[in-house]
Amino acid sequence: MELSKKALQINPSITLEITAKAAELKAQGIDVLSFGAGEPDFNTPYNIIEAAFEAMKEGKTKYTKTSGIIELRKAICDKLKKDNNLTYGPDQIVVSTGAKQSLANIFMAILNPGDEVIIPTPYWVSYPELVKMADGVPVFCITEESNDFKYTLETLKKVITSKTKAVILNSPNNPTGSIYTEEELKSIAEFAKENDLIIISDEIYEKLIYDNEKHISIASLSEDAYNRTVVINGFSKSYAMTGWRVGYSASSKKIAKLMESIQSHMTSNTSSISQYAALEALEGGQDSINKMIKEFESRRNYMSDRLNKIKDISFIKPMGAFYVMVNVGKYYNKEISGNEIKSSLDFSKKLLEEEKVAVIPGIAFGLDNYIRLSYATSMEVINKGIDRIERFLNKLK
Numbered sequence: 001m002e003l004s005k006k007a008l009q010i011n012p013s014i015t016l017e018i019t020a021k022a023a024e025l026k027a028q029g030i031d032v033l034s035f036g037a038g039e040p041d042f043n044t045p046y047n048i049i050e051a052a053f054e055a056m057k058e059g060k061t062k063y064t065k066t067s068g069i070i071e072l073r074k075a076i077c078d079k080l081k082k083d084n085n086l087t088y089g090p091d092q093i094v095v096s097t098g099a100k101q102s103l104a105n106i107f108m109a110i111l112n113p114g115d116e117v118i119i120p121t122p123y124w125v126s127y128p129e130l131v132k133m134a135d136g137v138p139v140f141c142i143t144e145e146s147n148d149f150k151y152t153l154e155t156l157k158k159v160i161t162s163k164t165k166a167v168i169l170n171s172p173n174n175p176t177g178s179i180y181t182e183e184e185l186k187s188i189a190e191f192a193k194e195n196d197l198i199i200i201s202d203e204i205y206e207k208l209i210y211d212n213e214k215h216i217s218i219a220s221l222s223e224d225a226y227n228r229t230v231v232i233n234g235f236s237k238s239y240a241m242t243g244w245r246v247g248y249s250a251s252s253k254k255i256a257k258l259m260e261s262i263q264s265h266m267t268s269n270t271s272s273i274s275q276y277a278a279l280e281a282l283e284g285g286q287d288s289i290n291k292m293i294k295e296f297e298s299r300r301n302y303m304s305d306r307l308n309k310i311k312d313i314s315f316i317k318p319m320g321a322f323y324v325m326v327n328v329g330k331y332y333n334k335e336i337s338g339n340e341i342k343s344s345l346d347f348s349k350k351l352l353e354e355e356k357v358a359v360i361p362g363i364a365f366g367l368d369n370y371i372r373l374s375y376a377t378s379m380e381v382i383n384k385g386i387d388r389i390e391r392f393l394n395k396l397k
Contacts, residue, residue, distance in 0.1 A: 010129050014364040018348050022358040033385040034358040035373040038174075039242040040296075040322070044277075045288035048239065051280030052273050060276055064269040067260045068095025068248070072275050075282040076248055083206075084217040086226070088250045094259045095278075097270050099204045099234035099247030100126060101263070106230050106249060107134035109258040110198055115165035117200075120151055122325065122365035124174045124202075139164070140366060145327065148178040148316050156191055166198040167191075169218060172205040175365045175372045176325050177300075177318020179209065185218045189225040199229040204247070205321040207238040207289065210297040213319055219250075230255060237321075239281045239289060244274040296322050299375040299382060306386045310393065322376040325362065329369030334396035341396065344368050354395065355388040 018036070025032045043049075055061075067073065073090035080086040096102040103126070111117070113135040119127050121140045128138035141159045143149040156167070169188060171180040180188075192199050199218060206215045219229035234247030249259060269275075303324060304317050312330040332341050336354060341347050344361035348371060351357050362370030375382060 006133065006135075009132055013125060014345070014361065018352060018358055018361070021349075021352060025352075025356065030356060032352075032356045032358060033381050033388065035375075035377065035381075035385055036358050036360050037374045037376040039376060040237065040240040040292060041376050041378065042240045042288075042292050042295075044240050044244070045281075045284075047284045047288075048241065048277045048280050051284070052244075052277040055273050055276035060272055062272060064272050064275065066264040066269050067091075067093065067256070068270060069272070069275050069279070072279045072282075073248075075279055076250070079282050080231070080250055084215075084231075085220045086217060086231070086250065089253075092253055092256045093248055093250055094256050094263065095246065095248045095270050095275060096263060097247070097267050098236065098245040099202070099232050100130075101267065102232045102234070102247045102249040102259075103127075103200070103202070104130050104133070104266075105259040105262050106200060106232070106251070106255070107131055107136060108262050109255055111136040111165060114163060116161060116163045118156065118159055118164060118167040118197075120149070120168070120170070122149060122175055122362070122367045122370070123168075124170060125364050127168055136165070137163070145314070145316060149173065149176040149325070150178055150180060150184060151188060153187055153191060156188070160195055164195065164197060166200055168200045168202065170202040172209060172215070172318075172320025174205065174321050175323045175360075175362075176316065177321045177323055178316065179213055179215070179319040180218075182216050182221070185216060186221055189218055189221050192228055193224050197228065199225065200232065201229050202232045204232065204234050205237050206233060208293060208296060208322060209320040210293075210300060211319060215320075227252060235278050235281055239278075240292065241274075241277070241281065244271070244277055246270055246274045246278040296375065299377075299379060300324075302379060303373065303375050303382050303386070306382070310386075310390055312393075322374055324373045324375065325365075325367070325370045326373060327369050328371055328393075331393060331396050332369070336392075336395050336397070344371055347371060351389065351392050355392045357385050357388045357392070359389075 073093040111134045116137045116139045117131045131138045219226045230251040235241040314327040348361040360372040
């Protein structure tokens with residue numbers, strides 16, 4: 001029996017093996033320190049939890065309109081106006097089961113077989129697979145550490161073809177923490193205009209920005225940029241609501257209608273309870289979130305200071321999100337316990353075996369000389385974990 005050729009082309013997460021091994025060791029009572037977290041280690045703020053509880057008591061546990069309850073869509077419009085200087089109506093908003101579903105919706109709404117989507121390397125692991133599931137072709141644009149792993153016009157021009165349909169922009173970026181400046185965004189917007197491309201702007205880490213930097217949505221830069229951009233955002237990172245699964249898209253009415261239609265057959269509405277929780281997240285107090293952001297900034301500063309003292313590695317100090325990409329390539333072709341380190345996967349496996357530290361291999365993001373460390377963990381774990389990483393590096397010969 002022949003199974004789906006499309007499904008067979010989808011790559012499982014390359015990090016699963018290490019994540020599973022780390023979980024196995026922890027279950028055995030072994031002290032494993034993990035830098036793999038892709039979610040805040042804070043609980044969802046109490047006012048949001050309470051709002052969900054109240055919604056359940058009031059019987060708000062039924063199906064909703066596929067695109068989301070009107071109160072939440074209006075609140076999202078208010079948020080986009082206040083934070084991003086973007087004017088949308090509720091009929092341009094589609095609330096989905098996490099930002100990942102919003103991305104899946106948009107690829108299915110815009111791509112025809114063979115259409116190409118430009119993706120920056122390094123990239124979030126699901127971008128290329130979501131494109132392939134929608135019959136598109138991921139085209140990787142190689143970025144450089146010297147430019148904080150961001151697009152330039154020169155790199156974009158190298159990958160544009162007559163089949164290019166869209167370009168993905170992720171700022172603040174996972175996995176690098178880089179943020180695009182207004183001038184850089186204007187350049188990308190003009191490139192998209194000249195080549196008639198759809199811009200998919202993934203802004204899920206929007207509020208996790210440090211050093212008094214400010215997030216700018218590319219859709220706010222001009223009428224043309226607004227018309228051709230689909231803004232993707234959600235509540236997982238900014239409000240510590242990863243398990244609640246609430247994301248959203250803002251786009252033209254035409255695209256929003258297509259996305260709603262697709263979602264109506266895939267999952268229908270996001271959990272009604274989660275939607276009322278998300279409504280409180282936007283309309284309630286923001287003190288808990290601001291405290292979380294300050295704590296992330298302190299952790300980033302500490303991790304950066306520690307990494308700066310380790311020889312033969314390099315990294316860019318992240319301006320947003322909660323990750324650091326560390327170049328460990330100078331430690332390749334060295335041995336430990338009779339095994340040679342030849343790749344980020346080798347490095348990550350041996351680090352877990354030898355020092356019980358879990359990191360994400362850079363090959364998962366398209367950069368094999370790197371590992372990704374998350375500082376969405378306690379200061380104690382960061383301190384002990386980097387001690388162990390240093391000890392591991394000193395063992396390599």
